[in-house]
Amino acid sequence: MKHKIINVEQSEYWNEKSGPKWVKNEDSLNERLSILTNELFTRAKIKASDKVLDIGCGGGDTTFRVSKLLADGGHVVGADISKTLLDHAKSKFSDIDTMTFVHCDAQNYSFDEKYFDKVISRFGVMFFESPSEAFKNIHGSMRTNGSLNFVCWTNMMENEFIVEGMDIITKYTEKFLPEVTKDPGPFAFSDPEYIYEVLESAGFKSINIDKVYTSISTKDSAEKDAELLMGIGPRARILSEENLSNEKISMIKDEIIKLCEQRQNEKKITYKACLNYVSAKK
Template sequence: MPEPISQVEYWNGDVGERWATMQAELDRVFAPLTDALLAGAALRPGERVLDIGCGCGETALLAAGRIGPSGAVAALDVSRPMLARAQARPASGAPIAWIEADAQIHAFAAEHDVVLSRFGVMFFEDSLAAFANLRRALRPGGRLAVLCWRTLSENAWVNVARRAVLSVVPEPAPSPPEAPGPFRFADGDALTDVLDRAGFARAAVTPVDRPIEIGSDAEAATRFAVTVGPVAGLLRDLDAPTRERAVAAVRAAMPEGGLVRLGAACWLATAVAPE
């Protein structure tokens, strides 16, 4: 079994490159969830926003438009390929500072009104240290709003393809519950607990359920499903014939008849920095 790699290595390797290449498609697919995050963040003109795990920049760019030129956005990620894509995109509204850094240890000024993240906080190697650092980045009374995936079984956009692949290959051993990964905070109580322990007040989670469009037809949906997220990881080390059978199983599992919409299930977690 290969040695595990750090999150910095992971997001600066082929995964980060692939997500940068797929920026437009990923933003389209996740748009209904991005809308839910921004509604929950309730951004106001002139605020200072810190976007954690900003990736290719979609949430930072949208936040900049909402807070306007009197505000400011700091957008942070460990992935150099994704930040390069973000910096190349047109921006308007508030100025954006793109920062390549680890949110667990970066020395933030305690000046931000809002910390937000679209699917970035599940990948911390030390969640408690990271959230404590983010709390220190907020001014007293500042707000946090983050999106995290709920359980795998509730996320058909992943699970339909995953079940199909597992009809061909054995299921891998589960990761430890506190290991970084997309479903790290599938248990909403675990998320509110770490926010409480990190010094936040009024931590709460609200379920967000949306259908997302993963492809214009079954072929496009298959390409998306086997390229992004946990299913791509299942396929990565397979020999060519086994991979072909697994991809064929995914294709057979996809609904026919045009646009493919599958369910996505998240937590919107909110909290405030104590006054």
């Protein structure tokens, strides 16, 4: 099959700890994450008058979604360490009174004390240098009875979206998926006991962690989906480090497209996913 060669200069794009350095694949990811985002919002039970903090808000889509639920003095702050992503969020969602974006490291930023009723995050809390310090700081920003709700990945191997195509990449590169550790990164919070310890040490109460099996799906073509798979996560890092010829990249892509096609059913490509939904009270 003939197709364009994708650019896999990922190292310029991806920061090992905090993730994307510039805006990429945003709409594609928002589409794929829609089921789990709905679940996060159902659990967070945001009220119109709430003061809400969205940690690691990235391009601001979840922050914007919160803003649409607010009235009566409600306000949402989207906080992110990436100036590029925040500038993008601001340019997309300007002029909304109930929403502010703050460029900061949420681990030690001086948020208003005892201010937020709700703290939420979609995949934005796994990158702190010191998770205990970060969650103590977040705890201090919450009102008495305030609640925390976030979603994070469980084990990498339980998430087909993250590992699909990896066997093919290994075949061409002899590189394997990295070992998952508790170091800052997308899978730092895959172990519920560790999440519990971190939140408890930060002063949180009523900690609850639900491991939920769900799915990630897209209406994209198999080719577009294969490009995305090759452009994110550990696959992208390995491809960029290996400096493969265009021919090899093209062969890998052909094989991954076939995997995507095999998953396609009624124009939808679906992956099994497994997530930790975490909630806690101040």
